[in-house]
Amino acid sequence: MGTLTKKEQSTRPPKKLIERLRAFTTPELCDGAGLYHSMDYQIKPWIGRTKIVGPAVTVDVPSGEGDIVADAILELEEGDVLVVAGKGNCDCSYWGDHRSICAAMMKAEGVVIDGAFRDLEGCEESGFPVYAKGLTCGTAAKSGAGAINVPVSCGGVCVRPGDIVIGDVNGVCVLTLEEAEGVIERALKKIEKQKYTLAEMKRTGQVYTKLLKK
Numbered sequence: 001m002g003t004l005t006k007k008e009q010s011t012r013p014p015k016k017l018i019e020r021l022r023a024f025t026t027p028e029l030c031d032g033a034g035l036y037h038s039m040d041y042q043i044k045p046w047i048g049r050t051k052i053v054g055p056a057v058t059v060d061v062p063s064g065e066g067d068i069v070a071d072a073i074l075e076l077e078e079g080d081v082l083v084v085a086g087k088g089n090c091d092c093s094y095w096g097d098h099r100s101i102c103a104a105m106m107k108a109e110g111v112v113i114d115g116a117f118r119d120l121e122g123c124e125e126s127g128f129p130v131y132a133k134g135l136t137c138g139t140a141a142k143s144g145a146g147a148i149n150v151p152v153s154c155g156g157v158c159v160r161p162g163d164i165v166i167g168d169v170n171g172v173c174v175l176t177l178e179e180a181e182g183v184i185e186r187a188l189k190k191i192e193k194q195k196y197t198l199a200e201m202k203r204t205g206q207v208y209t210k211l212l213k214k
Helices: 015-022 026-033 067-073 095-107 120-126 178-202
Strands: 050-059 082-093 110-119 132-134 152-153 157-159 163-167 171-175
Touching: 015 050, 015 163, 015 178, 026 152, 026 163, 026 171, 026 178, 050 067, 050 110, 067 082, 067 095, 082 132, 082 152, 082 163, 095 110, 095 120, 110 163, 157 171, 171 178
Parallel strands: 050 082, 082 110, 110 132
Antiparallel strands: 050 163, 152 157, 163 171
């Protein structure tokens, strides 16, 4: 498989859409999605509690191979989320403190890894958001095998270049550009139902364990 350049990626989502999505939690977006696309529950934020929202730059690597991830960092644009499809391998690391520093200098939003990373202290010092499945001390092989900006399966979810990746303390979900507006609309409707139900509980003193319809 080859490597696609930035110009060959899918259309980038508008910045206004990214900022609108940033106002929602991942559970709210999953509610709005109906058939939601959430990654393996073990993929969580390890560095900070910063929410990440941005278009995906994807890396497909054989299990235990990590060299091409360094090349993928150079493909990042401001606000991008690097998605490393590491096949869930936590016996070696696909990421470390130097890569965090480099990605931060590229002004990327964060990295999501279906696998492990290392250099916890150095990554914490860099402050760059790292979402991963685990932490280990070993490194990955460096044959250079893999591909950049191709559709991948990361944490059980299909991610295409340019798909919108949202991560917070609850986990990571993925939306296509085509479905994002509908997800926002449905998420807002549920939030309004929650607000209405809480207002009715305060007004009546009754407990409603299920959301009320207006």
